[in-house]
Amino acid sequence: MTEKKLDSQKHRILILGASGYIGNAIYKELNPYFKTFGTYRTPLKAFEINKQFFNYNLEEDDVYKILEACKPTIIISALRGNFNAQVIAHQHIAEYALTFGSKIIFLSSANVFDAYSKYPSYELDKTLSHSVYGHFKIKIENLFLRLPEEQVAIIRIPMLFGAASPRIEELKLAITENEAVEIFPNLIMNVMLDKKLTQQIHYIINRNEHGVLHLGSTDLVYHNEFIEEIIAILTDKKVVLKQVYTTNEDRYLAVLPKFNKLPKHLQITSQEIIKELAK
Numbered sequence: 001m002t003e004k005k006l007d008s009q010k011h012r013i014l015i016l017g018a019s020g021y022i023g024n025a026i027y028k029e030l031n032p033y034f035k036t037f038g039t040y041r042t043p044l045k046a047f048e049i050n051k052q053f054f055n056y057n058l059e060e061d062d063v064y065k066i067l068e069a070c071k072p073t074i075i076i077s078a079l080r081g082n083f084n085a086q087v088i089a090h091q092h093i094a095e096y097a098l099t100f101g102s103k104i105i106f107l108s109s110a111n112v113f114d115a116y117s118k119y120p121s122y123e124l125d126k127t128l129s130h131s132v133y134g135h136f137k138i139k140i141e142n143l144f145l146r147l148p149e150e151q152v153a154i155i156r157i158p159m160l161f162g163a164a165s166p167r168i169e170e171l172k173l174a175i176t177e178n179e180a181v182e183i184f185p186n187l188i189m190n191v192m193l194d195k196k197l198t199q200q201i202h203y204i205i206n207r208n209e210h211g212v213l214h215l216g217s218t219d220l221v222y223h224n225e226f227i228e229e230i231i232a233i234l235t236d237k238k239v240v241l242k243q244v245y246t247t248n249e250d251r252y253l254a255v256l257p258k259f260n261k262l263p264k265h266l267q268i269t270s271q272e273i274i275k276e277l278a279k
Contacts, residue, residue, distance in 0.1 A: 011035065011205070014072035016063070016079045016089075018053065021166055022107065022194060023078035029198035030205070037070045041081075059085045067096045074205060076105045083136045090140050094147060103151050103210070105201065106144055108137045110158040110189070110216070110255045117251035120190075120220065122258040123212040150210050155201070156255045158216040161230070161273055162194030168230070168277070175235050180242040183224035187246075190216035190254040191226060193273045200266050214255035215262075221270045233278045 011034045017023035018038020030036045031052075039056035054066045058081040067075070075093055079086055090106075097104050111134035113121035127138045144152045161167055174181050192215060200215050224243070231239050261267075 013074045015076045063089045105153045120254040154212045180240040185224040187223035214257045217270045
């Protein structure tokens, strides 16, 4: 990993999907330090009056217009939505980056490896997915990996948690509605905390890191045990657990770093995530 440090004053950062859960967390982390822009889809007064936010409908609008308006040196893609529309948008992003030398940080997923189940996955492992979502992420990764190496950071993230994360909100709703919570006893994974992820992305920008980075907890956990620990934090009442077995054997869905390791203070364990959620 390169140790070249960049002058934050020179950066203009555009976060595509800045109104979403993780995109907005990244925006809040970076905005005090950089000239930061973002896109939002659903009209909301807070975004409409913020002159650094642009309304962007993935399926109707051309992302190139926003790129030309912002002139970003760094483009962070946290987009969600129609896969075909995303492919077209990311093609335009790649063309812009190639023309103007912008750097792309693409938020990918551990699902690019979901066809492998016998072991954790590392940065240089070949991607292979059986899911539509994983296959889509691989397509975008491959599009960006054809650009000059120093212009791209592919960030693969495992299951993401945080106090207000969608997964925690889903658990809270299930508890309130007395619905069963699905757990996967044979799934071995690593996990991530939203606040730590945004700090890691900040570091990646400051240090001008590039290539493929696996950002997750340094340890592995069973899905059922981790979710049960979270449920114990959220409620004292008995929650119905629906055990889902996709295979009779243990299977892995974990992304671990072998080459691009971040400094110790930016690493996190699953138990540290549990402690953070318990606050």
